Amino acid sequence: MIKKPTIKDIANIVGVSTTTISRYLNGKFENMSEETKSRINEVIIELRYEPSSIARSLKTNKSGMIGLIVSDVMKPFFSMLSKGVSDACTEEGFQLMIANSDNDKFNERKHLKTMKEYNFEGIIINHTGMNLDFLLDLKEEGLKLVLVNQSIDNRSIDSVTTSNREITQIAIKALFEKGYEDIYFVDEPMDNSSVRNEIFMGFRLGHQSYSGDLEAKHVIFKADSLESTFKEICCNYKKRRTAVFCVSGSILLQTLSYFKSRNIRIPEDLGILGFDDLDWTDAIVNGISVIKQPIYKVGREAAKLLIERINGERQANEAVHLILKNTYIERESTQLIK
Amino acid sequence: MIKKPTIKDIANIVGVSTTTISRYLNGKFENMSEETKSRINEVIIELRYEPSSIARSLKTNKSGMIGLIVSDVMKPFFSMLSKGVSDACTEEGFQLMIANSDNDKFNERKHLKTMKEYNFEGIIINHTGMNLDFLLDLKEEGLKLVLVNQSIDNRSIDSVTTSNREITQIAIKALFEKGYEDIYFVDEPMDNSSVRNEIFMGFRLGHQSYSGDLEAKHVIFKADSLESTFKEICCNYKKRRTAVFCVSGSILLQTLSYFKSRNIRIPEDLGILGFDDLDWTDAIVNGISVIKQPIYKVGREAAKLLIERINGERQANEAVHLILKNTYIERESTQLIK
DNA sequence: TTGTAGGCGTTATCAG
DNA sequence: CTGATAACGCCTACAA
Numbered sequence A, B: 001m002i003k004k005p006t007i008k009d010i011a012n013i014v015g016v017s018t019t020t021i022s023r024y025l026n027g028k029f030e031n032m033s034e035e036t037k038s039r040i041n042e043v044i045i046e047l048r049y050e051p052s053s054i055a056r057s058l059k060t061n062k063s064g065m066i067g068l069i070v071s072d073v074m075k076p077f078f079s080m081l082s083k084g085v086s087d088a089c090t091e092e093g094f095q096l097m098i099a100n101s102d103n104d105k106f107n108e109r110k111h112l113k114t115m116k117e118y119n120f121e122g123i124i125i126n127h128t129g130m131n132l133d134f135l136l137d138l139k140e141e142g143l144k145l146v147l148v149n150q151s152i153d154n155r156s157i158d159s160v161t162t163s164n165r166e167i168t169q170i171a172i173k174a175l176f177e178k179g180y181e182d183i184y185f186v187d188e189p190m191d192n193s194s195v196r197n198e199i200f201m202g203f204r205l206g207h208q209s210y211s212g213d214l215e216a217k218h219v220i221f222k223a224d225s226l227e228s229t230f231k232e233i234c235c236n237y238k239k240r241r242t243a244v245f246c247v248s249g250s251i252l253l254q255t256l257s258y259f260k261s262r263n264i265r266i267p268e269d270l271g272i273l274g275f276d277d278l279d280w281t282d283a284i285v286n287g288i289s290v291i292k293q294p295i296y297k298v299g300r301e302a303a304k305l306l307i308e309r310i311n312g313e314r315q316a317n318e319a320v321h322l323i324l325k326n327t328y329i330e331r332e333s334t335q336l337i338k
Numbered sequence C: 001t002t003g004t005a006g007g008c009g010t011t012a013t014c015a016g
Numbered sequence D: 001c002t003g004a005t006a007a008c009g010c011c012t013a014c015a016a
Helices: A007-014 A018-025 A034-047 A053-060 A076-091 A105-117 A132-140 A164-178 A194-211 A231-236 A249-261 A279-283 A295-310 B007-014 B018-025 B034-047 B053-060 B076-091 B105-117 B132-140 B164-178 B194-211 B231-236 B249-261 B279-283 B295-310
Strands: A065-070 A095-100 A122-125 A145-148 A158-162 A182-187 A219-221 A242-246 A271-275 A289-292 A321-324 A327-329 B065-070 B095-100 B122-125 B145-148 B158-162 B182-187 B219-221 B242-246 B271-275 B289-292 B321-324 B327-329
Touching (some): A053 B053, A076 A295, A076 B095, A095 B076, A105 A122, A105 B053, A132 A145, A164 A182, A164 A194, A164 A242, A164 A271, A182 A194, A182 A231, A182 A249, A231 A242, A249 B279, B007 B018, B007 B034, B065 B105, B076 B095, B164 B182, B164 B194, B164 B242, B164 B289, B164 B327, B182 B194, B231 B242, B249 B271
Parallel strands (some): A065 A122, A158 A321, A182 A219, A182 A242, B065 B095, B065 B122, B158 B321, B182 B242
Antiparallel strands (some): B289 B327
């Protein structure tokens, strides 16, 4: 393993100083003889010289890299988000590095620190909520930060989110108007992210603006057995026109699968509404109605916002909060038939 | 924005030399008075000092980071893979950075270069195939590299793959034995990755070992219209017991969706076999039979292998090629009924 | 038990 | 048009 050539080696061979090489590398040709210029070029190619980004970064405090920290790489949500961020970054000439905090406070912290120390130009993050103070400190220290799909209480950090509450309200109201009499909210247990809260608020408002207040029985958290989870619904659907709002892809799948196994037909016996437009929701069972977040766009916008910050194209004093519109996609799973 | 304290600042305040601080930071307490030790500690906390990884890395050529370069962040395959790699890395105390080449030669190259320059300890990659020479060069220069789900012709680079050919052959044979008379291979157009080739080989072998040679009509590439794509199959299934092998999740979805729209029932009229066990394949339409790759495990093993390399726990002279076993999961979509 | 001095590979400020 | 020289922040022989 041969030692990599440095700027010094080039300088020695060409017979000029390192300064000149550095100038060459940074495209400062204004005052440089064609002669030396081409000699340098030759030698660089000959030795396959490549500047050390790390040394450069130590000096300049720049890196050309942007970080994205997600809380769970496994979720389709983050795949789409990453794609959006990634596309925007390459378009603008930045390099994206994605890290997975895996919902762990310590990992998250470590990634933030490392990225900061390696002079990442900015970080887009969907945080775990366990490092709020740390995030604020970093922001304070001048790190460029954009939150995705969440914002922070004091709203001091830029964010890009979607209008979950409004759209949920609209969708629920639409279901009521269509004739559904009972709409159930089915969620994972213990999921109290801010997104989930927003959706729930929308759900409640949808109820209020149509059928009066929400009853406790309308909110279901997945239990150990699907049997007991869906007991109430199974009893209800024969008596009243019933729909189920599944707030995660995984819940939606389990719900579909359970009702299928019980020979409960959709939409004849039961209406189904999902959240997030996963690829299979359109293709199967005649289509599942869903509320769709523009996830890819959230990623893009977050990256664009961050890059504007990096380039100093934004007023530094005030945080920006972008809110993107969701859409309600009606498919067959909520075509009330009976 | 206040300047970050450096080792020098700490040294000045404590009244010792930077050497001592450096020793402290690296846990070399052997010869250090409790006194100075605790003073240093105090000042570090007081100033919130944090060592600069970048300066450290410039000196030590280490970084504690591992890179993962995927060709398309959007694919569920890479989500699972990333999770596997990520888990193994955190367990072993490495930090993972994921980059998306987006099937672009230039991006891929850039990520490789950057990671190398930032002293990444090693890189796991699913390459685009467009930078073979470059990869070999990097390997030559001492960069630790592990390929996932692919290997390279001269087999000089470590790899972790799965036994796609064998399992496909087994599955296809099983379908024939069950009584299917025609099995079709449906693929995206222009997908000639090595994985796809392996699967196709398995498909062909499956045919050969049972029903004789493959006929041209049995291999279908998705056309612009689903109508024309599936024409042959639609004609055939009434006459002979027919099954369709969909080699990608997206093809599988489209296939299911198309046959559903034509009221062709699965498995009564047509058998369906998929590749890759996506979450919905189990939950819907009574379950789709699939060939399942242990993707998460591929990620884990790749990371473990790489880390062994990094730690020098492997013979340096010979490339390692891990081949993990796939499984054939039979569900209802291939229960021959008629 | 601690310090000095040189170096890691660049860039930047002068001064020629 | 080009070069010394001093940083950037840390590590590490070698000294003391």
